[in-house]
Amino acid sequence: MAKHPVATSATAGMLDVISERLPQLRKSEQKVAALVLDDPARVIHESVAALSKRAQVSEPTVMRFATGMGFEGYQDFKMQLAQSLALGIPVTQSSITEADDTATAVNKIFSYAVTSLAHARDHLDATALEKAASLLAKATEIVFFGVGASSIVALDAQQKFPILNVPCSAPTDQQMMLWAGSLAKPSTAVVAFSNSGRTTSVIEATASAKAQGAATIAIVGATGPLSEIVDAAIVVETFENTDFYTPTTSRLAALTAMDALATLVAIRHPDEVKHHGRKAKATIALRLAEDS
Known part of the structure; x- marks a missing residue:
């Protein structure tokens, strides 16, 4: 069984790892790598002979490139490359430039988000x-x-949990967060969000709540001071390339992780969720009828 070090790397995917390893490859293998990076969609449909001809190298060189990247052979390499492309354009291929037209820029943004979300999903800790x-x-x-x-x-998370008939709040003012932390009880659960994992005000409020005996959970983009003090840390790892614009993938990933967490909690209270869900919908329907 191949270990597929490219596919399981902490970077975005195969093309990112190939880019990183390019300087260490033999010159003949660099020619192969350059064609893969330039047009990966074409490579997945090419035979060893076709790719070697385009790269002007021998067929054994193409095979050596594939196995050197950790795959069982060229066919295995192409299969993994196809799967990688199915997730979206890798980060190294998705940087937006001023020359991009509207369609290209939008496609890159969506592909970037898809790739980043897939990466976050694949690296989530189920135990956490x-x-x-x-x-x-x-x-x-x-x-x-x-x-x-x-x-x-x-604020979005605050909207998800009242269906369990549990009071929820989301103070965003720093002083109010500290206040809420100091008033927490052992039956309180705190969920702290910080993409950097180092937001001082969030750390202080969470630490205050923990000191009161509250259960503490962190959803972070990277391990750090916040993840170190909580009872359960969920690391949602995404790619943030702010050279040209500020992406929203970290928020998308955190929102999705929160959806998963809310669903897991709801599964533990199916009857209660159904009861309060029906009650809430009935109340809303009644109010709409009154307003019409």
């Missing part, structure tokens, strides 16, 4: 999610912390 869901399922109150872009995720 399970522990976080268990802590939330026992809570009688849930408080969500987040500032800046993370406050958007916190």
